[in-house]
Amino acid sequence: xxxxxxxxxxxxxxxxxxxxxxxxxxxxxxxxxxxxxxxxxxxxxxxxxxxxxxxxxxxxxxxxxxxxxxxxxxxxxxxxxxxxxxxxxxxxxxxxx
Amino acid sequence: xxxxxxxxxxxxxxxxxxxxxxxxxxxxxxxxxxxxxxxxxxxxxxxxxxxxxxxxxxxxxxxxxxxxxxxxxxxxxxxxxxxxxxxxxxxxxxxxxxxxxxxxxxxxxxxxx
Numbered sequence: 001x002x003x004x005x006x007x008x009x010x011x012x013x014x015x016x017x018x019x020x021x022x023x024x025x026x027x028x029x030x031x032x033x034x035x036x037x038x039x040x041x042x043x044x045x046x047x048x049x050x051x052x053x054x055x056x057x058x059x060x061x062x063x064x065x066x067x068x069x070x071x072x073x074x075x076x077x078x079x080x081x082x083x084x085x086x087x088x089x090x091x092x093x094x095x096x097x
Numbered sequence: 098x099x100x101x102x103x104x105x106x107x108x109x110x111x112x113x114x115x116x117x118x119x120x121x122x123x124x125x126x127x128x129x130x131x132x133x134x135x136x137x138x139x140x141x142x143x144x145x146x147x148x149x150x151x152x153x154x155x156x157x158x159x160x161x162x163x164x165x166x167x168x169x170x171x172x173x174x175x176x177x178x179x180x181x182x183x184x185x186x187x188x189x190x191x192x193x194x195x196x197x198x199x200x201x202x203x204x205x206x207x208x209x210x
Contacts, residue, residue: 003201012140019107019139022173025198094201095209096107 002027004090005054009097010038016096017048024054029090031083032058032075036096041071049074059083100205101132106141108210110153116144119210120156126208127163134167135160136200137189141210142174145185154186161187171197 005024009016017039020030030052032040037058039045049056056075063069063077078086087093104123110116127133137145147154160168172191175181182189192200201207 003207015139016107022171022194023138023197023201025202092103092201092204092207094105094207097209 001089001091002029004028004086004093005030006093006095007032007036007039007097008034008095010035014039014042020094020096021048021052024052026053029055029057029086031078031086032056032062033083034059034062035066037062037066037068037072040073040075041068042073045073057082057086099130099132101203102126102134102206102208103201103204104133104135104208104210106135106137106144106210107139109140109143110148110150116153116210117156120153122208123165124156124159124163127160127165130164133163133165134169134200135165136169136171136192136197137174138171138197139174140178142170142178142180145170145187145189146180147184147186157187169197169200 005020005028007017007020007030024030040058057078058075060077060079063072168187168189169192170189172193175191
């Protein structure tokens with residue numbers, strides 16, 4: 001069972017995601033929530049996602065609220081129920097902000 | 098039940114009361130005989146340098162008293178920040194990324210700062 005990393009911030013140049021990516025292992029999953037969804041809409045995200053070896057998710061409500069659905073890179077948009085499923089299917093849960 | 102709990106510190110100090118609150122959380126958790134370890138990553142490594150707030154350094158130095166001996170710092174965080182373990186307020190073992198991945202994978206709970 002891999003870890004689930006929750007990235008909830010995009011400030012400080014995306015430091016939360018950078019810290020997360022340095023220690024995430026193959027087979028882990030990363031879910032972008034809150035302002036963390038902005039990390040999935042940066043110009044470099046496609047490249048980051050492609051070589052990361054992890055599964056990418058983002059909360060659909062947080063994407064829609066910020067109006068960045070069109071800019072979002074290769075992530076699977078999930079609702080709260082799917083988020084709960086992810087939490088129960090991974091261990092440990094690691095939060096980054 | 099004893100659980101493995103890892104505190105991950107990823108922010109630089111001087112964020113108001115947050116460092117003190119994290120230390121409280123850490124020491125309380127350790128006092129309840131959980132298997133506690135601490136990992137400093139990225140800018141969090143700056144926390145290990147003694148500034149002009151003696152309280153924080155005192156707090157970190159109290160960790161061994163609470164049986165927290167597993168204190169780690171991300172090796173890759175040191176050089177770009179001109180940090181050397183000799184200057185740290187407590188002994189922190191530098192860990193390469195594969196070792197950090199194993200450390201996280203072995204935890205029951207990971208607590209962010």
